Amino acid sequence: MLGNSYDSQVCSIARALELVGERWTLLILRNALFAGSTRYGEFQRSLGIATNVLKDRLDGLVAAGIMDRRPLSEQPDLHEYVLSQKGRDFAPALIALTEWGDKWAAPDGAPILYRHATHGSAVTVEVHCAECGSLEDLIEVRALPGPGMPPDRAERITARLGMASTRAASA
Amino acid sequence: MLGNSYDSQVCSIARALELVGERWTLLILRNALFAGSTRYGEFQRSLGIATNVLKDRLDGLVAAGIMDRRPLSEQPDLHEYVLSQKGRDFAPALIALTEWGDKWAAPDGAPILYRHATHGSAVTVEVHCAECGSLEDLIEVRALPGPGMPPDRAERITARLGMASTRAASA
Numbered sequence: 580m581l582g583n584s585y586d587s588q589v590c591s592i593a594r595a596l597e598l599v600g601e602r603w604t605l606l607i608l609r610n611a612l613f614a615g616s617t618r619y620g621e622f623q624r625s626l627g628i629a630t631n632v633l634k635d636r637l638d639g640l641v642a643a644g645i646m647d648r649r650p651l652s653e654q655p656d657l658h659e660y661v662l663s664q665k666g667r668d669f670a671p672a673l674i675a676l677t678e679w680g681d682k683w684a685a686p687d688g689a690p691i692l693y694r695h696a697t698h699g700s701a702v703t704v705e706v707h708c709a710e711c712g713s714l715e716d717l718i719e720v721r722a723l724p725g726p727g728m729p730p731d732r733a734e735r736i737t738a739r740l741g742m743a744s745t746r747a748a749s750a
Numbered sequence: 751m752l753g754n755s756y757d758s759q760v761c762s763i764a765r766a767l768e769l770v771g772e773r774w775t776l777l778i779l780r781n782a783l784f785a786g787s788t789r790y791g792e793f794q795r796s797l798g799i800a801t802n803v804l805k806d807r808l809d810g811l812v813a814a815g816i817m818d819r820r821p822l823s824e825q826p827d828l829h830e831y832v833l834s835q836k837g838r839d840f841a842p843a844l845i846a847l848t849e850w851g852d853k854w855a856a857p858d859g860a861p862i863l864y865r866h867a868t869h870g871s872a873v874t875v876e877v878h879c880a881e882c883g884s885l886e887d888l889i890e891v892r893a894l895p896g897p898g899m900p901p902d903r904a905e906r907i908t909a910r911l912g913m914a915s916t917r918a919a920s921a
Contacts, residue, residue, distance in 0.1 A: 590861055592844060593853025596773045602764065605771075609763055611895035613912065622860055625910070666856050670888040672876050673763060678761025679843050681898075683836050684769060688897030696890040700881040706842050710871040718899035719867040722784035723761040723839055726773060726859030727852075737798070739785065 598643045599669065603628055603675075604636050608662075611646070612670050615695070640666070675704040680684040769814045770840065774799055775807050776847075779833075782817070783841050784864070788830040811837070846875040 599605060603626070610625055611614040621632055637660055640646040645666040651657045674693055681689040693702040706714045714720070724733035770776060774797070775914040781796055794804055794913035808831055811817040816837040820827045845864055853859040864873040877885045885891070 590777070590780070591848045591856050592776060593773065593851075594855035595847045595851035596776060598777075600773050602767045602771050602772075605763060605767060609893075610763070612888075613891065614907070667888065668853060669850055672843065672850050672889065673848040674877060674891075675843035675875065676766045677762045680764075680766035681838055683818070684765035684841060685898050687763050690896050690898040692896040693891045694892050694894055695879040695881065695885070696892050698879070698881040702885065702891050703878050703880075704846065705876050706777050706843050707843060707874050707876045708794045708866040708869065708871050709874075710866065710869040714866070714873065717783075717838065719868050720784065720818050720841065720845075720873050721865050722780075722862045723865055725863040727856050727861040736785070744920050 593661070595672070598645065601639075603632060607633075607636055607640065607643070607675070608666065608669055609673055611660065611662050611666065612673060613691075617661055619658070619660070622660075645669070649666065671704055674702065678704055766843070769816065772807070772810075775804060775811065775842070778804075778807055778811065779816070779837065779840055780835065780844055782833050782860075783844060788832055790831070793831075796890070816840070816920065842875055846872065849875055 599608065606626055606628075607616075607622055608684055610622060614625065616622050616625060619633065619637070622628065623638070624632070628636075629710070637646065637648075640647050641660070643665075644663055646660045648658045648689055651659055652725060677689075677691060693701050694700065706717060708714050708721070724736050728736070772777060777797055777799075778793055781793060785796065787796060790804065793799065793808070797804070799807075801915070808817065808819075809862070812819050813833050814836075815834055818832045818834055819829045819831055820831055848860075848862060848864070865871065866873050876889070877884050877888060880909060895907050899907070
């Protein structure tokens with residue numbers, strides 16, 4: 580458990596990780612998003628995950644509203660696990676994680692290629708500036724306090740950013 | 751520990767998570783990437799993280815080649831932690847995680863806004879198809895076996911994808 584200090588992080592990365600920041604959970608999401616898995620047995624076979632762990636993670640995804648559990652029409656005593664919009668929206672984060680792993684932790688080449696079904700063409704993640712379009716160099720990206728940041732913390736962050744730019748300017 | 755079964759996942763998401771799949775680690779990376787933090791004390795103050803945990807995570811980032819530890823020129827007995835290219839390349843994944851958290855886990859609005867320093871304009875992540883450009887609907891994205899997938903597993907995945915498309919076509 581990360582405890583109170585982690586819980587106090589006002590940050591959408593922290594909150595995203597509260598919901599999906601467990602590795603099996605991300606691999607279940609990956610198989611649901613990009614391999615079309617919906618059944619317990621499909622996840623179990625493709626991931627080789629212990630059944631109690633799989634059940635726990637699927638229950639967690641349903642509780643978080645990331646998957647819906649529905650009875651199978653042909654076998655209503657069985658269920659399928661179907662991604663909600665909240666689950667489908669996680670795809671860009673998974674593609675971005677894959678790209679980093681492909682570049683930095685895949686000595687034998689990319690194990691998985693994302694392709695657009697319509698054309699078979701490559702699918703990638705781009706960081707986009709509303710003014711400049713696609714950004715290659717992210718060193719110019721800043722994190723500023725937004726509307727969801729409590730005012731006292733927003734002030735501290737702004738002060739720190741001001742100091743940093745002064746320091747950079749005088750360096 | 752996730753054990754052998756997890757270790758056997760041939761997947762760049764899994765490998766990325768081996769390196770950075772711990773929540774404090776991601777928050778340290780966030781502060782290094784977007785708040786310009788480089789010193790132990792800066793991470794400690796802004797994250798409120800226990801010192802032994804912080805030391806452990808920074809050591810891990812250095813060991814993974816994501817940060818470099820350098821003596822400070824003005825105080826060579828102190829060090830700063832500077833992102834390597836491998837660390838800087840993690841920015842798109844963090845921005846994508848933030849966007850998902852902003853949309854689905856930030857009832858008070860986004861705590862952090864990513865802005866391009868040059869223009870102050872919004873910075874977002876887009877999923878891009880080499881043929882179609884920006885993709886809104888990711889339901890058409892498929893994960894196919896790449897050059898780094900062992901042949902026996904690639905065959906199984908291809909067979910499963912074939913079954914899935916037959917099932918979809920007959921539904």
